Amino acid sequence: xxxxxxxxxxxxxxxxxxxxxxxxxxxxxxxxxxxxxxxxxxxxxxxxxxxxxxxxxxxxxxxxxxxxxxxxxxxxxxxxxxxxxxxxxxxxxxxxxxxxxxxxxxxxxxxxxxxxxxxxxxxxxxxxxxxxxxxxxxxxxxxxxxxxxxxxxxxxxxxxxxxxxxxxxxxxxxxxxxxxxxxxxxxxxxxxxxxxxxxxxxxxxxxxxxxxxxxxxxxxxxxxxxxxxxxxxxxxxxxxxxxxxxxxxxxxxxxxxxxxxxxxxxxxxxxxxxxxxxxxxxxxxxxxxxxxxxxxxxxxxxxxxxxxxxxxxxxxxxxxxxxxxxxxxxxxxxxxxxxxxxx
Amino acid sequence: xxxxxxxxxxxxxxxxxxxxxxxxxxxxxxxxxxxxxxxxxxxxxxxxxxxxxxxxxxxxxxxxxxxxxxxxxxxxxxxxxxxxxxxxxxxxxxxxxxxxxxxxxxxxxxxxxxxxxxxxxxxxxxxxxxxxxxxxxxxxxxxxxxxxxxxxxxxxxxxxxxxxxxxxxxxxxxxxxxxxxxxxxxxxxxxxxxxxxxxxxxxxxxxxxxxxxxxxxxxxxxxxxxxxxxxxxxxxxxxxxxxxxxxxxxxxxxxxxxxxxxxxxxxxxxxxxxxxxxxxxxxxxxxxxxxxxxxxxxxxxxxxxxxxxxxxxxxxxxxxxxxxxxxxxxx
Ligand SMILES: Cc1ncc(C[n+]2csc(CCOP(=O)(O)OP(=O)(O)O)c2C)c(N)n1
Ligand SMILES: [Mg+2]
Numbered sequence: 318x319x320x321x322x323x324x325x326x327x328x329x330x331x332x333x334x335x336x337x338x339x340x341x342x343x344x345x346x347x348x349x350x351x352x353x354x355x356x357x358x359x360x361x362x363x364x365x366x367x368x369x370x371x372x373x374x375x376x377x378x379x380x381x382x383x384x385x386x387x388x389x390x391x392x393x394x395x396x397x398x399x400x401x402x403x404x405x406x407x408x409x410x411x412x413x414x415x416x417x418x419x420x421x422x423x424x425x426x427x428x429x430x431x432x433x434x435x436x437x438x439x440x441x442x443x444x445x446x447x448x449x450x451x452x453x454x455x456x457x458x459x460x461x462x463x464x465x466x467x468x469x470x471x472x473x474x475x476x477x478x479x480x481x482x483x484x485x486x487x488x489x490x491x492x493x494x495x496x497x498x499x500x501x502x503x504x505x506x507x508x509x510x511x512x513x514x515x516x517x518x519x520x521x522x523x524x525x526x527x528x529x530x531x532x533x534x535x536x537x538x539x540x541x542x543x544x545x546x547x548x549x550x551x552x553x554x555x556x557x558x559x560x561x562x563x564x565x566x567x568x569x570x571x572x573x574x575x576x577x578x579x580x581x582x583x584x585x586x587x588x589x590x591x592x593x594x595x596x597x598x599x600x601x602x603x604x605x606x607x608x609x610x611x612x613x614x615x616x617x618x619x620x621x622x623x624x625x626x627x628x629x630x631x632x633x634x635x636x637x638x639x640x641x642x643x644x645x646x647x648x649x650x651x652x653x654x655x656x657x658x659x660x
Numbered sequence: 661x662x663x664x665x666x667x668x669x670x671x672x673x674x675x676x677x678x679x680x681x682x683x684x685x686x687x688x689x690x691x692x693x694x695x696x697x698x699x700x701x702x703x704x705x706x707x708x709x710x711x712x713x714x715x716x717x718x719x720x721x722x723x724x725x726x727x728x729x730x731x732x733x734x735x736x737x738x739x740x741x742x743x744x745x746x747x748x749x750x751x752x753x754x755x756x757x758x759x760x761x762x763x764x765x766x767x768x769x770x771x772x773x774x775x776x777x778x779x780x781x782x783x784x785x786x787x788x789x790x791x792x793x794x795x796x797x798x799x800x801x802x803x804x805x806x807x808x809x810x811x812x813x814x815x816x817x818x819x820x821x822x823x824x825x826x827x828x829x830x831x832x833x834x835x836x837x838x839x840x841x842x843x844x845x846x847x848x849x850x851x852x853x854x855x856x857x858x859x860x861x862x863x864x865x866x867x868x869x870x871x872x873x874x875x876x877x878x879x880x881x882x883x884x885x886x887x888x889x890x891x892x893x894x895x896x897x898x899x900x901x902x903x904x905x906x907x908x909x910x911x912x913x914x915x916x917x918x919x920x921x922x923x924x925x926x927x928x929x930x931x932x933x934x935x936x937x938x939x940x941x942x943x944x945x946x947x948x949x950x951x952x953x954x955x956x957x958x959x960x961x962x963x964x965x966x967x968x969x970x971x972x973x974x975x976x977x978x979x980x981x982x983x984x985x986x987x988x989x990x991x
Contacts, residue, residue, distance in 0.1 A: 366921065367849040390855040391786055391816040391847050418784065422820065457705045459768045461784040632987050636768040637705035638757040642980040 334520035340510035342484035342519050343373050343449075346491035347411065349521065351381050354409060357495055360387040360396060361413030370415050371451060371510055393423035397448065401430055404444045409495055416507075417452040418461025424469075431500045432475035443498045447491070451507035452480075453547040453597050454644055460634045465546075465598035470502055471575035471607070478574040479528060480504035482549035484517040486572065489525035497528065504574070506547035515550075529573040531581045537567035540591035540657050543582050543608060545571040548595045548645055555650040566654065574604055582608065583615045590621035591657040595645050600628040622660035627653050673723075673884070678943055681723050681880060682954055685715040685936055686961045688739040691748055692911075694965050695738070695755060695769075699915040703973070705757050708769045711739030713878075713910035713926075716935035717842050718743035720883025721810055721903075724891045728807030730778040730796040732789030734842075735770050736909070737782025740812050746774040752968035758975035765978040766986075786847075787820025789813055790839065794829045797837035797900075808836040808894045816847020818861045827868040827902065836894035838887065839902045842877070844909045849921035862904035870900045877907030878933040881942070907933075 337345060351357045359374055365388035368375035378386035389396050393414065400410035414420045420427070427448065434442050454463035470476050477499050481487040487505070494501040509515055526532065534549070535556050542552040549570050556566040567585050571577065586592050592612055594605035609624040627645040635643050673681065692712040699708055711718070714736075722731065722743035733740035741751055746762060754761025755769045762774050773781030780796070783789050793809035800807030817823050818841050830837040841861040843852055858864055865872025873890070875882040883905060890901035908929040912919045943949040 362847075363849050370848070388850060390819040391850070392819050392821060394821050419786075421785070422787065422822065459706055459770055459784060461770075462707065630983060632983055635983055636757050636766060638765055638977045639980070639983045642983050 334518045336516045337484045337488070337519045338511050338513060338516050339481065339484050339487045339506065340371060340373055342487040342517075343491055343505065344375055344377075345519065345521075346488045347374060347377060348380075350411075350492050350495045351377065351385060353492075354495075356407060357409045357411065358385050358387065358403065359411045359413070360389055360400060362389055362391055362396075362415055364388060364413050369413055371507065373449070373505075373510070374413065393419055393421075394426050397423040397426035397431065397446075400446045400448075401426065401434065401444055404446050405434070405442055409445050409447075411447045411449060411495060414448060414450045416458075416462045417450055417464040417466055420448070420450055420466065427470070427476070427502075428473050432473045435499070436475055444500050445495075445498045446500045447494045447503050448500070449491075449503045449505060451510070452504045453506050453508060454629075454634060454640055455508035455547065457637045457640070459636045463634045463640075465596065465629065467502075467504055467574055468598060468603045468607075471604060472602075475500070476575065477501045477529070478504065479572060480506070480546040480574055481572070482506060482509075482546055482570050483515065485519055488519045488521075490528055490572070493525065493528035504546055508547055509550065529576070529578060531569055531571045531573065531578040533567060533581055533585065534570050535566070535568040537565035538589060539565050540593060540654055541567040541569060541582065541585040541589045542593050542595055542650065542654075543569045543571060543585075544595040545574060545604075546597075548597060551645055551647060551650060552595055555647055555654065558647060558651060559654060564654065564658070571604075577604070577607065577611075579608065579611055579615070582612060586612055586616040587619045590619055592620075592624045593627060593650065593653050593657055594624065595627045595650060597629045597644055599631045600626055601631050603628065622657040625653050625657050675949060677723070678949055679953060679957065681719055681884070682936075682939060682943075682949075683957045683961065684719045684723070684743050685880065685939065686957055687748060687964065688712075688715045688718065688742050689936060690961050690965045691738060691742060691752070691968075694969060696911055696915065698969065704755055704769075706768045706770070707735075708755070708915045709736040709913065710909070710911040710915065711736050713908055713929060713934075714842060714844060715739055716880040716883050716939075717840065717877050717905045717907070718812070720880050721812075721838070721840055721887040723884060724888050725778070725808070725810065727778065728800065728805050729810065730780055730793070730807070731810045731812065732780045732793045733782045733812050734789060734814055734817065735782060735784055735786065736814070737772060738769070741772050741774065741779055741782070744779045745777045746772065746779050748964060749968040749971055750774075752965075752972040753975050756972040756975070757977065758972055759978045759982070760971070760975040764982065766982070787813065787817045787822040790817075790823045790826035791829075793837050793839075794826050794833075794835060797830065797835040797894075798833060800836055801833070806895045808838060808891055810838045810840060812840045812842055814847060815841065815843040815845070815852035815856060815861060816850065818843075818864075819855055827864070827870070827900070830900040831869045834897070834899040836897075837900040838890050838894060839900065840887075841902065841904045843904055843906045845925075846909075846913065846922065848913045851921075860904055862902055865902035868902070870902055872902045872904070874904045874906065877905035878929070878935045878938060880935055880939050
């Protein structure tokens with residue numbers, strides 16, 4: 318299950334497990350979820366005939382019909398609100414938001430209604446909705462098309478947030494999110510959707526790890542990198558580069574962003590004594606700040622250096638020509654590792 | 661309350677006004693076709709949505725506007741910018757993401773703005789513009805300067821809550837606001853015949869207590885007349901109007917769009933309906949303008965766009981320092 322450096326495709330003679338990109342794995346996951354449960358519906362702008370702007374819902378309307386894969390008018394607030402109504406009547410809607418920044422017209426329905434119905438009904442009402450949000454930068458687009466808005470939602474109790482970073486997780490985590498009785502915001506690293514070099518064998522007969530759990534992807538001793546979504550690749554690459562220089566880095570993929578599963582991070586920090594949190598989101602009041610706060614509370618006597626962060630900037634997401642400055646990359650991560658090691 | 665206008669007279673435009681209108685439409689067309697070509701070379705970053713085919717709308721409306729007036733645009737905003745007087749050379753640099761651009765390369769195609777020209781900006785958020793126009797229209801009303809605000813938005817945007825809230829607000833406050841629904845038949849791949857529940861977007865005007873008008877968006881004169889009526893009414897305190905402009909976009913939703921969702925309606929539109937061709941035929945047949953005068957505009961526009969591209973390519977990129985400026989007024 319490790320999103321490890323590309324290994325040779327494993328093909329056994331008996332199973333025909335396919336080699337999938339993250340995008341295709343999500344598509345297969347939606348198909349499997351719809352086959353398993355007739356209450357699962359997909360809705361969003363251009364998800365039907367077009368198969369979604371990123372083609373994640375490709376072919377599903379053709380195979381499951383217009384009553385299960387619903388094209389909607391352009392109206393995010395209406396999409397989320399409708400999904401809530403469907404959910405309280407027993408359906409399991411999966412809403413697609415085309416790009417991160419377009420979730421905001423639906424923000425009110427998510428934060429004011431979706432997050433609170435279970436609490437407000439003293440636990441009587443369940444709202445098992447998944448909102449799929451392609452997020453993050455690196456595709457040469459501008460604000461609204463490259464943002465990492467996760468901490469705007471993690472600040473809201475009642476929502477679960479998860480993010481996948483590899484095809485195997487994409488396949489299982491999306492199905493688990495759809496089966497979950499709580500609302501789940503599912504953050505997809507859009508720049509990796511169709512990256513052929515990340516293809517993995519996805520075995521639908523395997524048994525997946527639990528959804529709401531972080532995972533150590535690579536073990537190391539000198540420092541810990543904790544990250545999620547698109548930055549996982551950057552951190553793994555940094556760990557490989559550091560290993561060549563003789564520095565052993567541990568890499569943890571958070572997978573669940575809210576509530577956070579930090580026990581594996583605490584354990585790691587007790588071993589390495591150093592933590593670098595990496596995310597594309599702006600740093601102020603973000604997931605990385607939350608991690609830093611909790612790690613210093615839990616691991617104070619183990620820390621050899623302050624918790625450091627490599628993040629986006631506290632600015633609007635910049636256009637293409639400034640992206641290279643904005644996004645955490647190998648150099649910034651390695652530089653920060655050096656700072657932690659020489660503190 | 662919705663009425664369809666029959667082909668109107670050329671209105672009050674004299675030869676100079678006609679030539680200006682032609683120049684604006686021609687500039688938009690050549691600008692967009694050039695961006696289309698340059699995008700294909702891979703030098704232009706990001707997403708680009710082209711306005712070619714729709715020139716008569718921005719031009720017909722903005723030819724009535726002056727410095728008091730503001731417009732809000734969409735992700736398909738180049739045409740609105742040019743029609744409201746934003747410098748095409750700075751715009752091209754902006755689209756190339758360069759430091760000399762209208763927004764110092766920080767906006768790109770989808771967020772070009774020039775507040776000094778009353779152009780509040782293209783907008784990456786569909787439905788983002790109409791509420792802003794309620795604000796500038798209310799300001800004009802309170803300042804009593806006769807100014808108006810114009811919100812351009814697409815058929816897709818006409819279904820967004822923000823747009824519908826704005827129509828109501830504008831009517832409740834009797835604002836000098838004009839809502840120009842540019843119905844090009846699609847929101848990405850979604851047909852407006854399906855997504856707009858009424859037969860026409862303009863039919864919704866009745867529900868908001870304002871006049872609704874449908875115009876042929878390929879006909880500059882039809883747009884010009886409808887906009888002229890709406891804008892003078894607004895300037896005189898008569899409140900908002902919803903104008904639905906119907907046409908076809910010539911390129912895909914964005915550069916790179918496969919367009920599998922539409923049959924080839926473009927060839928026919930380019931051939932038979934095109935706003936520039938119709939304009940030229942009409943003004944030369946009526947004797948209002950000489951063909952040679954229009955040809956001169958064509959070559960001037962060609963030279964302008966050529967130099968815009970040359971300058972844009974040569975201009976410097978923003979640097980890391982630019983990333984952190986202008987987030988706040990003071991630090
Ligand atoms: C709030 C929001 N949702 C979705 C999008 C993605 N998107 C960009 S343009 C577009 C279609 C807009 O259609 P329309 O309003 O008809 O304008 P047109 O592109 O036809 O000019 C969509 C869905 C967006 N930019 N903003
Ligand atoms: Mg449209």
